[in-house]
Amino acid sequence: MTPQFVMDGLIAGAMIGLGAIGVTLTYSILRFANFAHGELLSWGAYLAMAISGTIGMVSTTLLKPIAPFSFGWSLPIATVLAILLTGLLALAVDALLFGRLRRRGSAVIILVMASFGASLALRSLLEFIFTSKPAYFTKALQIAIKLGGGLRATPDQLLSLGMTLIAVIAVHLLMTRTSIGRSMRAVSENPALAGIAGVDVRKMIRVVWFLGAALACIAGIMTGLLVQIRPYLGHDLLLPLFAAAILGGIGSVPGAMLAGLIVGLSEALAVQLVGAEWRAAVSFVILVIVLLVRPRGLFGRAA
Amino acid sequence: MTGLVTTTPALETRALVAGYEPDLPIVRGVDLSVAPGELLVVLGPNGAGKSTFVKAIAGVAPIHGGSVTLAGRDITDVPAHRKITQGLAFVPQTENIFATLSIHENLQLAAAVLPKPVRPDRIRALYDRFPDLAIAPSRLAGALSGGQRQMLAVARALIVDPPLIILDEPSAGLSPKIVSEVFEMLQRINATGVTVILVEQNVKAALKIASRAVILVEGQIRHEGAATALLDDPILAKLYLGTGHARNHSREAELP
Numbered sequence: 001m002t003p004q005f006v007m008d009g010l011i012a013g014a015m016i017g018l019g020a021i022g023v024t025l026t027y028s029i030l031r032f033a034n035f036a037h038g039e040l041l042s043w044g045a046y047l048a049m050a051i052s053g054t055i056g057m058v059s060t061t062l063l064k065p066i067a068p069f070s071f072g073w074s075l076p077i078a079t080v081l082a083i084l085l086t087g088l089l090a091l092a093v094d095a096l097l098f099g100r101l102r103r104r105g106s107a108v109i110i111l112v113m114a115s116f117g118a119s120l121a122l123r124s125l126l127e128f129i130f131t132s133k134p135a136y137f138t139k140a141l142q143i144a145i146k147l148g149g150g151l152r153a154t155p156d157q158l159l160s161l162g163m164t165l166i167a168v169i170a171v172h173l174l175m176t177r178t179s180i181g182r183s184m185r186a187v188s189e190n191p192a193l194a195g196i197a198g199v200d201v202r203k204m205i206r207v208v209w210f211l212g213a214a215l216a217c218i219a220g221i222m223t224g225l226l227v228q229i230r231p232y233l234g235h236d237l238l239l240p241l242f243a244a245a246i247l248g249g250i251g252s253v254p255g256a257m258l259a260g261l262i263v264g265l266s267e268a269l270a271v272q273l274v275g276a277e278w279r280a281a282v283s284f285v286i287l288v289i290v291l292l293v294r295p296r297g298l299f300g301r302a303a
Numbered sequence: 304m305t306g307l308v309t310t311t312p313a314l315e316t317r318a319l320v321a322g323y324e325p326d327l328p329i330v331r332g333v334d335l336s337v338a339p340g341e342l343l344v345v346l347g348p349n350g351a352g353k354s355t356f357v358k359a360i361a362g363v364a365p366i367h368g369g370s371v372t373l374a375g376r377d378i379t380d381v382p383a384h385r386k387i388t389q390g391l392a393f394v395p396q397t398e399n400i401f402a403t404l405s406i407h408e409n410l411q412l413a414a415a416v417l418p419k420p421v422r423p424d425r426i427r428a429l430y431d432r433f434p435d436l437a438i439a440p441s442r443l444a445g446a447l448s449g450g451q452r453q454m455l456a457v458a459r460a461l462i463v464d465p466p467l468i469i470l471d472e473p474s475a476g477l478s479p480k481i482v483s484e485v486f487e488m489l490q491r492i493n494a495t496g497v498t499v500i501l502v503e504q505n506v507k508a509a510l511k512i513a514s515r516a517v518i519l520v521e522g523q524i525r526h527e528g529a530a531t532a533l534l535d536d537p538i539l540a541k542l543y544l545g546t547g548h549a550r551n552h553s554r555e556a557e558l559p
Contacts, residue, residue: 179411192363
């Protein structure tokens, strides 16, 4: 067993954690498991790729890698635009599908089934537009840096970890220190009372969709940068995302992040100990254990 | 104060029909006019529609007909979250505070409808008024006792200095000692000129502090009058205990 599994696990865990924050926030406010959340990761990655490619066509200097990373300025610029567009995509799906079902007072199972449909449609659309062939932000190769203790990581990987840390702290501060975060927590606990207290619940639902999609977009871009871009990128992360959101406790931002790291590290450990074919089973095992032993997760409130 | 023709009512409902299913209205045509400064108690047996009536006014239960006017302005279609800024504060019966937020956050959340510069002053004024809440403002509201929760819920509602506050059974689940404290608090609020509408099961205690009472049976006003007169009125027993003409309408409920 090499210590490198710790780094692999942390990197996978960071991406899972970031995606899981989106899941936990939307779940806590919309109160249904949105199985189309994974598609927001994929769309984020593809949108960033398309925008970055377009920027590259206009100015090739923006494609030149910013040392020591593998990508040029086109990717950070594309990331900002992709975050906006992924957020708008989530708002559009809500306006067209989930919002209508909510107004009709549909049961949770209807919303969950609708999210399955949305997931399939969004994924198929990606395959239709971009084909299912894997794509990459950049073809540049990166040499891993020795970090000591037998650990190695590429500059892209370290940047991703750093970005994740910043994003998690930012979201945590937003939720705990700002008026909008307080309103979101209030809606999550009791939407009717939040309305009585003057909170515009519909607006908060839009905010949470946008925020969840933005985080999904960042997670998708990181996955695309560190692994590859495929239409199934987000779909394949869905089980780890939900395992992390539930392990962390629905509604808890630090919980989702910590649980994401636990899931990522457990996966990496399983690959080392029992073989790579068991990686996908890890999330499932974690999910089952949490639901049986501590359904409210690490930081969730008691039902 | 009541009965003055020239005064615009603090609240008025006209032929109000409300309920969760359009075909099965729970409130069936209620006409009610509340004068500014009144302390009105809404009584009635279980299932009479008292709670749905006030929830409809607050915008939490669907309205299917009629109108609600607040100080002369039609607020029938105003969404729940905008009623507080129009001057109507509502305290629901259960789950009327955010248990996962601290006491201070509960008040900050409510203060968010006010302009930013006045928020800290308003919160401070409420701490002065409810010193119990000021002891540990960072405490989670979920850890408060029943009486303190009610206090926080009322403080939350008072943050905008509303001319009207509606409370749905504030005494529910509280010990008699705490009930009298809550009622005293409501009397003090009323004494500052705030119109108070109170839904209550705790009939006698409510009638002692109220200026006027209406009795709702089967979603309609069956009786109304001065609170003190009603205390000894046999109609109360009739409506609650199901004797006399109200037999077919009332459900099991006992006078406390």
